[in-house]
Amino acid sequence: MSTYTVYVTIENKPGINDPEGETILNDLVLKGNYSSVTKIRSAKMLKFTIKEKDIKSAEKKVRQICDELRIYNPMVSQITVDIF
Amino acid sequence: MKVGVIVFPGSNCDRDMYHVLTDVFKVDTQYFWHEKKLPSNLDAIILPGGFSYGDRLRAGVIAAHSPVIADVKRLAGRGMPVLGVCNGFQILVEAGLLPGVLLKNTSLSFMCKWTHLVVENIKTPFTNKLKLGQKIPIPIANGEGRYYADEQTLAELKKNNQIVFMYGEEINGSTMRIAGVCNKEGNVVGMMPHPERAVEPQINPIDCKPASLIFESLFNTIGVTN
Numbered sequence: 074m075s076t077y078t079v080y081v082t083i084e085n086k087p088g089i090n091d092p093e094g095e096t097i098l099n100d101l102v103l104k105g106n107y108s109s110v111t112k113i114r115s116a117k118m119l120k121f122t123i124k125e126k127d128i129k130s131a132e133k134k135v136r137q138i139c140d141e142l143r144i145y146n147p148m149v150s151q152i153t154v155d156i157f
Numbered sequence: 158m159k160v161g162v163i164v165f166p167g168s169n170c171d172r173d174m175y176h177v178l179t180d181v182f183k184v185d186t187q188y189f190w191h192e193k194k195l196p197s198n199l200d201a202i203i204l205p206g207g208f209s210y211g212d213r214l215r216a217g218v219i220a221a222h223s224p225v226i227a228d229v230k231r232l233a234g235r236g237m238p239v240l241g242v243c244n245g246f247q248i249l250v251e252a253g254l255l256p257g258v259l260l261k262n263t264s265l266s267f268m269c270k271w272t273h274l275v276v277e278n279i280k281t282p283f284t285n286k287l288k289l290g291q292k293i294p295i296p297i298a299n300g301e302g303r304y305y306a307d308e309q310t311l312a313e314l315k316k317n318n319q320i321v322f323m324y325g326e327e328i329n330g331s332t333m334r335i336a337g338v339c340n341k342e343g344n345v346v347g348m349m350p351h352p353e354r355a356v357e358p359q360i361n362p363i364d365c366k367p368a369s370l371i372f373e374s375l376f377n378t379i380g381v382t383n
Contacts, residue, residue: 089305092265092330117214143218143251148258148307 077131084116170206195228204245217247238282246347257306263330267300282378294363295350304331
């Protein structure tokens with residue numbers, strides 16, 4: 074068994090608006106004169122520390138947890154899983 | 158006859174609900190801690206508002222995995238009236254008992270204000286004494302109250318007459334201004350505004366009769382006369 078760190082990023086699907094990201098863009102970044110920024114999407118990140126036999130099992134287990142326990146709501150959100 | 162009010166860690170409208178049921182309407186009411194079993198002889202279940210588990214991860218999602226939810230599902234499946242108010246609505250949605258999802262308000266703010274609802278469905282156990290189109294003055298108090306349903310879900314809601322309440326004004330960005338929905342069978346209802354804060358003239362500056370009819374509809378359904 075090895076220990077892996079799995080990062081799960083939960084963000085709204087592309088069609089679902091993200092007022093937090095819009096506010097950060099419009100009221101902070103653009104007002105701070107960083108005009109090259111065109112879009113900001115907010116997200117929540119969960120960092121799992123997990124003991125599994127290999128990297129594939131670690132990713133599979135975390136994805137299973139996210140689906141079964143509704144860590145994200147599939148109607149409006151999507152996840153990306155990064156593992157190190 | 159007995160109404161059960163479920164208490165989750167972080168519920169904070171459970172006492173308001175209990176007070177209204179017992180002191181205003183004189184109905185036998187009992188609290189149930191979320192780890193306890195629910196007796197089968199209940200006549201209705203109410204999930205009150207609050208901030209279960211501090212809204213960690215997403216409002217309602219952790220409470221939706223509480224042991225009591227299996228009993229709520231079982232009793233709802235038998236047709237028992239179930240009402241979720243505010244966080245109770247969020248929990249019912251996350252538990253899969255009601256369709257859709259509640260997102261952060263467009264304003265990004267916690268909103269606490271009086272508004273009014275328009276009644277869209279009078280066939281549920283909580284609306285059968287109301288009239289279609291009737292206005293209900295009522296307060297909202299939430300940060301994640303923006304109801305969202307994707308197109309397919311919305312089509313289903315319309316087809317099955319599952320939209321119970323709409324806001325009478327644009328308030329938080331909810332799809333179609335939806336404020337409350339029911340399941341296909343109609344016995345499980347969820348709503349973001351707080352009827353328990355609108356049935357007493359001392360705290361309702363407008364008219365407490367319409368919100369009272371939400372409770373009186375329930376008593377009408379389960380056979381209580383006051």
